[in-house]
Amino acid sequence: MSEILFQIDGKEVKAKEGMTLLEAAKSAGIYIPTLCYHEKLEPFGGCRLCIVEVEVKGWTKLVVSCVYPVEKNIIVRTRSEKVDRIRKMIIELQMAHAPDAFDLQDLAKEYGADRNRFEKEPSFCIHCGLCVRYCAEVKKANAIGFVDRGIRKEICFIPEIASKECWNCKECFPLCPTEALQAAFVLTEALAGFPAHPEEKKG
Amino acid sequence: MDNERIDQIIDKHHNEASSLIQVLLEIQSDHHWLSKEAIERVAEKLQVPLTRIQHIATFYKAFSLVPKGRHEVHICMGTACHVRGASRVLDAVQDVIGIKPGETDLDLKFSLETVNCLGCCALGPVLEIDGKTHGKATPGQMAEVLKNYE
Amino acid sequence: MNRINSPTELEEVRKQILSTRDPNKPCITLCAGSACHASGSKEVGIAIEEEIIKQGLSDAVDIRKTGCHGYCERGPIIVINPEKICYFQIKPEDVPEIISQTIKEKKVVERLLYVDPNTNEKIVHEHDIPFYKYQERIVFGSNSSVDPKSIEDYLAIGGYAALGKIFSSMSADQVLDEVKKANLRGRGGGGFPAGTKWEGSRNAPEPIKYVIVNADEGDPGAYMDRSLLEGNPHAVLEGLTIGAYAIGAHEGYIYVRQEYPLAVENVFTAIRQAEECGLLGKNILGSGYDFIVKVHQGAGAFVCGESTALMTALEGRAGEPRPKYVRSNVVGLWSRPSVLNNVETWANVPLIINKGADWFTKIGTETSKGTKIFSLVGKITNTGLVEVPMGTPLKDIIFKIGGGIPGGKKFKAVQTGGPSGGCIPENQLDLPVGFDELTKAGSMMGSGGMIVMDEDTCMVDVARYFLDFLTDESCGKCVPCREGMRQMLKLLTNITKGKGKEGDIELLEALSETAIEAALCALGKSSPNPFLSTLKYFRDEYEAHVKEKRCPALSCKELINFYIDPTKCSACTTCARKCPSDAIIGGKNKIHIVDQEKCTKCGTCFEVCPPKFRAITKISGVPVPPPIPEEQRTIVRGGKKDE
Numbered sequence: 002m003s004e005i006l007f008q009i010d011g012k013e014v015k016a017k018e019g020m021t022l023l024e025a026a027k028s029a030g031i032y033i034p035t036l037c038y039h040e041k042l043e044p045f046g047g048c049r050l051c052i053v054e055v056e057v058k059g060w061t062k063l064v065v066s067c068v069y070p071v072e073k074n075i076i077v078r079t080r081s082e083k084v085d086r087i088r089k090m091i092i093e094l095q096m097a098h099a100p101d102a103f104d105l106q107d108l109a110k111e112y113g114a115d116r117n118r119f120e121k122e123p124s125f126c127i128h129c130g131l132c133v134r135y136c137a138e139v140k141k142a143n144a145i146g147f148v149d150r151g152i153r154k155e156i157c158f159i160p161e162i163a164s165k166e167c168w169n170c171k172e173c174f175p176l177c178p179t180e181a182l183q184a185a186f187v188l189t190e191a192l193a194g195f196p197a198h199p200e201e202k203k204g
Numbered sequence: 205m206d207n208e209r210i211d212q213i214i215d216k217h218h219n220e221a222s223s224l225i226q227v228l229l230e231i232q233s234d235h236h237w238l239s240k241e242a243i244e245r246v247a248e249k250l251q252v253p254l255t256r257i258q259h260i261a262t263f264y265k266a267f268s269l270v271p272k273g274r275h276e277v278h279i280c281m282g283t284a285c286h287v288r289g290a291s292r293v294l295d296a297v298q299d300v301i302g303i304k305p306g307e308t309d310l311d312l313k314f315s316l317e318t319v320n321c322l323g324c325c326a327l328g329p330v331l332e333i334d335g336k337t338h339g340k341a342t343p344g345q346m347a348e349v350l351k352n353y354e
Numbered sequence: 355m356n357r358i359n360s361p362t363e364l365e366e367v368r369k370q371i372l373s374t375r376d377p378n379k380p381c382i383t384l385c386a387g388s389a390c391h392a393s394g395s396k397e398v399g400i401a402i403e404e405e406i407i408k409q410g411l412s413d414a415v416d417i418r419k420t421g422c423h424g425y426c427e428r429g430p431i432i433v434i435n436p437e438k439i440c441y442f443q444i445k446p447e448d449v450p451e452i453i454s455q456t457i458k459e460k461k462v463v464e465r466l467l468y469v470d471p472n473t474n475e476k477i478v479h480e481h482d483i484p485f486y487k488y489q490e491r492i493v494f495g496s497n498s499s500v501d502p503k504s505i506e507d508y509l510a511i512g513g514y515a516a517l518g519k520i521f522s523s524m525s526a527d528q529v530l531d532e533v534k535k536a537n538l539r540g541r542g543g544g545g546f547p548a549g550t551k552w553e554g555s556r557n558a559p560e561p562i563k564y565v566i567v568n569a570d571e572g573d574p575g576a577y578m579d580r581s582l583l584e585g586n587p588h589a590v591l592e593g594l595t596i597g598a599y600a601i602g603a604h605e606g607y608i609y610v611r612q613e614y615p616l617a618v619e620n621v622f623t624a625i626r627q628a629e630e631c632g633l634l635g636k637n638i639l640g641s642g643y644d645f646i647v648k649v650h651q652g653a654g655a656f657v658c659g660e661s662t663a664l665m666t667a668l669e670g671r672a673g674e675p676r677p678k679y680v681r682s683n684v685v686g687l688w689s690r691p692s693v694l695n696n697v698e699t700w701a702n703v704p705l706i707i708n709k710g711a712d713w714f715t716k717i718g719t720e721t722s723k724g725t726k727i728f729s730l731v732g733k734i735t736n737t738g739l740v741e742v743p744m745g746t747p748l749k750d751i752i753f754k755i756g757g758g759i760p761g762g763k764k765f766k767a768v769q770t771g772g773p774s775g776g777c778i779p780e781n782q783l784d785l786p787v788g789f790d791e792l793t794k795a796g797s798m799m800g801s802g803g804m805i806v807m808d809e810d811t812c813m814v815d816v817a818r819y820f821l822d823f824l825t826d827e828s829c830g831k832c833v834p835c836r837e838g839m840r841q842m843l844k845l846l847t848n849i850t851k852g853k854g855k856e857g858d859i860e861l862l863e864a865l866s867e868t869a870i871e872a873a874l875c876a877l878g879k880s881s882p883n884p885f886l887s888t889l890k891y892f893r894d895e896y897e898a899h900v901k902e903k904r905c906p907a908l909s910c911k912e913l914i915n916f917y918i919d920p921t922k923c924s925a926c927t928t929c930a931r932k933c934p935s936d937a938i939i940g941g942k943n944k945i946h947i948v949d950q951e952k953c954t955k956c957g958t959c960f961e962v963c964p965p966k967f968r969a970i971t972k973i974s975g976v977p978v979p980p981p982i983p984e985e986q987r988t989i990v991r992g993g994k995k996d997e
Contacts, residue, residue, distance in 0.1 A: 046677055047831050049872045063871050068677045083871070087834075090868045094837035118861075119841050128836065137255070146255025147830075148262040150655070150672070152840045154830035159254050224670035225653050229612060256671065263672040263829075265654030266612055282574030283769065283805045284731035286819055292956050296934065319613065320656065320823065323577035324392045325731035326426035326738065337392035343956045344932055 009077040022066035022077060023051055033066055033079050034088065034108060036095070036178060037129040042138055044068045045130050050091055050108075054078040063087070085112055093118040099125040099179035126156055126181035132173040142166045145173070145185075156185055160193035168198045209234070210245045221250050224257070229266060237271045265317075273308045273315035275353050277301070278332040282321030285328035289342075293329045294318065296343035300350050313353070355505065357632040359640040361518035368509050375510060380415045380457050381435040383498060387422025387581055388616060390429035394445070398430045401446035405453045415457055418507070421497040421585015424739040425485050428468070433480060433498060440480045441466035471735075471757065485736050488755045490717070493701050494578075494727050494741045497585035502620045505627040508588040514633055516707035517592050520599055521641040524707075529600040530556060533703065535711035537723045542568055542659075542696030543774065543800045544876075545722075545789035551693055554683040556601045558691035563603040565594055566687065566694040568664060569610035569617065572656035573772030574823065576803035578727040578739055579697040583610065583617040586701070587624035591647065593703035595634060598645045601693055605646055609664050612651040621649055656773075656827035660875050661694045662686075663829065674829045675875035696801065698727055718744035722788035732769075732805040735760045740804075742787065749783035752806060763808040766907075767891070771800025773820045773827075774880035776887025777813065796887040798880075812909035813892040814899050818846040820884035828877060834869045835878030841865055842885065851912040854900035859889070904975025911955040914974045918959075920945045920982050922969035925989050929959035929970060945987040950978055 005016045009031050016025035021044060026033050036048035044067040051066045056076040063083065078084070089112040096105050097119035105127075109116060133156060136145050144162040148155050158167075167186065174183055189195075213230045217223035227250070231242050238261050247254045261267045279294050298304060301314045308315040324330045327339025338349060358364050382402060386395050399419055406415055423431050428442035434456055441452065441463065448466060455461045467476045468483050477483050500507040508514070520529050534549030555563055567590060571579040583590060594606050610618055625647055628634035636644050655673050657663045663673035665687040676682075686692025702724060706714050715723050722744035728751065730740050735757030742751060752758065752768060759765050767777040776797035778785065785791055789799050807816070821843045830836045842865050845858050866882030873879045889896060898904045905913040918929075918938075923945045930938040930946055937953040940946030946969075948959070963970040 045831075046874060047833065049833050049874075052872050064679065065677065065872070065874075069679050087868050087872050090838075090864060091833050091872070094833055094841065094868075097837070097841070120844070122840075128830070128833075130831075133255070137253070143253035143255045146253075147259050147672075150263045150657075150830045151828035152825045152830065152836060152843075154836065157258065159258065162254065220670075222668065222670040225667065226650060229651055229653055252670075259672045260653075260670075263655065264652075267653065281823075283772075283803065283819070284575040284737075286574075287732045287805060287807055287811055287816075289957070295954070296956060299934075320572065320574040321577060322388075322392075322613075323580050324389045324426075325575060325577065325729065326389055326429065327392060328731070328737075330392070339392060342958070342961065344934060344958045344962075347934070 005071045005073045007071065007073055007075045007077065010079055016071040018071070020071050022053065022055075022064070022069045022071060025071050026066065026077075026079070031079065034111075035067065036104065036127065037131065038067050039131055039135070039176065042131070042134045045134065047128060047130055048091065048095075050088055052084060052087055054081050054084055088112050089114045095127045098122045098127050099181070102127070102179040104178045124155065124181070125179050126185070127179055128154060128156075129178060131176040131178075132156060132182045135173045135176060140166075140170060140172065142170070145182075156182065158185060158189040160189055160195070163189055164193065164195040168195070207245050210242055211249065214246065214249050219250065221252050224250060224252060225260060225264070228257070228260065232267050237268045270308065271312060273312045275313060275334050276315050276317065277350075278317050278319045278322070279305075280320070280322045280324070280328070280330040280332070281318045282325065282328075284321075284325035285330055288328040290329040292343045293331065293341045293346065296346040297331070297350070300347050314350075355627075355631050357630065359632060361522040361639055364514060364518045364639060368512075368515075371506050371510050378436055381418055382415060382452075382457070383418045383420055383433040383435060385421075385423045385429060385431040385498075386419040387426075387429075387497075387585060388577075388614075389422065389426040390431060391616075393429045393443075395430035397446045398432070398444050398449065401449040402432075402453075405449050409453055409458070411453070411457065415453075418499075418501050420500060421502050422581035422739060423498050424489075424491075424494060424581075424741075425483075425736065426739065427735070427737040438480045439478055440468060440483065442468055484757070485738065485740075485755055488750060489741050490725055490743050491741045492705060492717075492725055493589075493698065494582065494739060496589065497581065500586055500588075502585050502587055503623050505588060505624070505631060505633075508586070512708070513588055513704075514592055516704035517595055517633060518639060519707055520596055521639050521643070526556070526600050526602065529596060529707065532711050533597075533600065533706060536706045536714040537711075537721075538699065538702055538706060538714070539722065539789060540696055541698035541702070541726065541802070543771070543798070545799055548695055548699055551683050551695070552597065552601050554681060555603075555691035555693045558684045560690050561602075562605075562690050563601055564687045564690060564692040565598045565601065565603045565606040566664070566668070566692055567594055567606070567608040567610075567697055567700055568659060568661065568694055569608055569614070569697050570652045570659040570664060571611060571614075571697075571801060572659040572827070573801050573803045575731050575805050576729045576772060576801045578729050578802050580614050580617055581739055582697050582701055582727070583614070584620050587617075587621045588628065589701045589704060590621075590697055591624055591628055591634060593700035594647065595638065595645055596703050596707060597693060597695070597700065599643060601691070603693070604644050606648070607668055607687075608647060608649045609658070609668060610649065610651060612653060618649065618651060625649070655829075656823075657829045657875075657877055660877055662875065664694065665692060672829070674831050675877070677874065698802075719786060719788050719791075721790050726787065726799070726802055728787075728802045728804045730756050730804050730806065733759055733763065733808040733811070734806040744788045745786045747783070748778065748785050748787060751787065751804070752783070756806065759806065759808050761808075763810065765806070766809050766811055767807045767813065767888075769797075769805040769807065769816065769884075770803065771798035771883070772803045773824050774798060774876065774883055775800045775803075776883045777807070777816065777891060778887075779891040796890055797883070810907055810909060812850070812905050812907040813888040813895050814846065814905075815850050815907075815910055817885040817888045818843070818850050821846055821881070824877065824881045828881075829875075832872075832874040832878060834872040835874065835881060838865045838869045838873075838878075839881055842882070846885070849896070849899045850905075850910045852899070852903040852910075854903075856900070858900060859896055863889075898975070902975050906974075908972040908974050910974075914955065914972045915950060915978045916948050916953055916955065916957075916959060917971050917973050917978055918946050918948055919969050919971055920947075920987070922967050924967055924969070926964060926967070928962050928964065932958050932962050934958060940987075943989045943991070945982070945989060947981040947987070 046068040092114040096116045100116040538548045658673040662676040667673040
């Protein structure tokens with residue numbers, strides 16, 4: 002595959018054709034914040050936090066680096082007034098759901114985000130989709146999925162599958178930035194009455 | 205709904221996973237809802253994960269995971285009807301039937317939905333009951349109109 | 355009908371069909387489009403059929419049930435051919451008279467004619483009626499001449515001649531060049547040049563390509579595509595086949611909303627008929643070119659009108675849009691090159707091939723060629739579907755064709771482009787209709803919905819309405835749209851309820867910027883438009899809501915009160931009887947008052963108070979005057995008692 006040369010934050014970066022800006026940045030040791038990215042999963046492009054400025058042929062535009070394919074001779078800026086302003090807003094919008102999530106608090110400090118800019122929302126899932134995608138793409142168990150759309154979108158376990166698969170797995174648990182996943186699991190377990198598993202029964 | 209009928213529908217669409225939505229639409233139209241058994245059968249035959257069907261069945265408004273009422277009341281909330289006062293008509297219907305859009309009453313008599321544009325803007329505000337269009341609706345008429353349905 | 359095996363044979367078949375049709379034979383054309391259907395055209399149709407038999411005219415008169423004629427305000431509509439005598443708002447009882455007077459005795463039934471509201475003149479012929487006169491119905495006009503279920507009707511008006519032409523004398527490159535030259539821009543909303551889109555797919559290396567018809571018309575208030583697809587499905591099929599040939603696709607999809615069952619039905623029929631005749635399917639017109647078309651129904655999601663979401667839905671998934679960094683005409687359906695265009699765009703293609711790009715480019719403006727079909731709805735006298743050349747001033751559409759605002763009300767704004775568009779106020783009405791002109795004014799062409807609003811429409815509520823719609827229809831994948839709109843809706847709802855605070859408007863503007871810059875798809879990126887355009891032209895309304903808790907249009911329920919003017923009330927008791935909440939206190943000869951605690955602001959009293967009294971008023975931003983004491987409410991007939 003051909004090599005693509007371009008610039009990120011003034012630094013020359015070499016990338017392979019087919020890479021995304023985010024992958025190229027990571028390989029060059031340049032940090033771009035993300036919430037919904039995971040190296041084992043297909044890029045999602047949901048949180049938009051990894052948004053960066055790209056200048057090509059004199060025109061500047063904003064693109065989401067986890068899905069934007071590398072192009073030769075472009076100039077990428079991972080921080081700018083506009084980029085920071087949008088990232089701040091994204092963090093504040095997410096903190097309406099999960100103000101105490103550690104990842105969000107760290108990001109809030111960096112971008113000066115106000116956790117109280119918006120009134121609190123009842124659900125503390127921030128829809129990064131890591132749990133759903135991990136279960137589908139890596140474990141191929143499909144025990145959890147999305148339901149509904151728009152502002153009513155939620156994550157939802159399939160109790161019959163979860164009761165069989167999750168007790169021995171739970172690999173998605175550490176991925177959740179807000180622990181909304183664990184809460185959803187516990188709730189599903191309680192409502193659906195998961196059977197006790199042989200290894201779990203105490204003597 | 206029996207598996208034979210579901211299999212029939214799936215075969216008609218050549219057992220292709222890309223026809224998933226078309227298959228579900230037919231099941232919904234036949235049976236007025238998507239039962240758990242129907243969904244599980246479709247997942248099995250088309251070899252698609254249950255989560256995908258779960259997402260589709262909740263993402264698209266055409267599907268219902270609970271049985272619908274005998275009479276489906278659709279109120280048009282399109283822009284033209286809105287500008288002519290459709291939200292007041294909706295309020296009146298909610299008061300009369302006692303349910304909100306997306307719900308079915310406890311007797312399974314009425315199901316209420318809002319829809320966006322029935323294409324009868326000249327008659328706005330419009331509501332459709334069991335496919336029959338009632339044009340130039342006013343809040344005051346709602347009790348009378350709904351009284352006629354058993 | 356038998357299979358047609360060559361373009362030459364096609365013309366022979368056409369000649370044959372025309373030879374059996376006497377242009378002077380009386381033909382009753384009944385509009386059977388969805389809107390007329392809702393007004394009772396089915397019953398009228400049955401009455402016509404029965405009456406024709408009853409009067410022994412079965413051989414002497416043809417009946418044709420067509421698609422939508424466009425003048426939906428006045429349906430059901432009958433046009434008597436060949437004279438083109440137009441009758442409106444027909445009821446089954448009118449039919450015997452029409453048959454005996456107009457068909458048998460060639461006399462016009464005056465009371466069923468259109469009456470010009472300005473001159474009181476009765477107008478007989480369709481082309482003289484202002485609604486039709488100022489239109490140029492090059493695409494939509496055919497609806498009145500064809501029964502959508504009859505391929506013979508379509509052939510009789512010259513249908514499939516373009517298909518014959520390309521297979522007999524045009525290469526795929528030549529077809530592509532013609533469409534590029536015509537500068538046909540997408541009629542679905544984006545306004546992207548179709549020729550460029552087609553070229554991108556044609557040049558893509560992947561051999562398997564697709565063409566797709568976007569019939570997921572989701573803009574509330576827009577129903578042009580429905581009427582085109584219901585009324586003339588063959589025109590769309592012909593255009594689609596021509597496009598497939600131009601890019602080298604052998605498979606096409608029509609994605610149509612399931613909320614349009616008649617369109618679905620007529621499209622299926624048309625496909626079957628075209629296949630039987632060799633105009634679709636294998637070896638079209640003996641050319642060796644294969645092209646099949648499949649129909650997919652939508653399942654109730656506005657976002658599936660977005661091209662990448664539509665393709666995802668065609669793949670049998672939830673319609674979540676994909677990033678457009680690699681365009682879908684190169685990586686589209688099943689990651690293959692896919693040309694997706696709107697119904698109206700496809701319907702223009704046969705015209706361009708038949709009459710040439712030079713003819714097409716003479717219509718319209720420098721950058722917007724051809725015509726556009728608009729659905730003119732809302733607070734307008736002549737609701738319906740209107741086709742005008744690009745460049746027509748908005749005011750002509752609204753006043754000359756639309757007949758202005760009913761009820762003597764004042765025009766306030768016209769909303770174009772649906773939930774992605776904006777409002778255009780009165781001082782911009784000279785604006786010529788066109789893609790770039792409307793975008794410059796802060797709105798957009800969109801699919802062609804044109805919602806007219808008058809002085810009673812609250813513009814803040816309009817913004818809230820669209821945001822409410824969009825939060826429901828958003829796919830929910832990205833933060834700027836899902837969360838941004840969630841907060842915008844909350845803010846706007848609070849403002850309409852009198853709970854707006856200082857700083858709310860600025861926060862709404864900041865959220866708008868985030869959505870425009872960072873949202874995943876066009877739904878999200880254009881979601882702030884209704885708010886931004888109403889703020890631009892009607893900022894005073896926003897400030898009144900926030901600072902004075904007042905709704906200038908007297909519309910927002912929480913900010914208005916209904917008040918009976920005691921000097922005007924004459925105790926006719928109409929309002930008290932009609933009030934669904936028993937919120938009016940009064941009786942015979944007693945001045946009525948509204949019990950503000952019980953009042954639900956339904957507005958019924960306001961509608962029913964007789965115009966000669968006009969005692970019921972709406973007030974906003976000021977406290978309701980206290981009710982006059984009970985003893986003073988008695989009316990002494992012969993002269994009202996003073997307060």
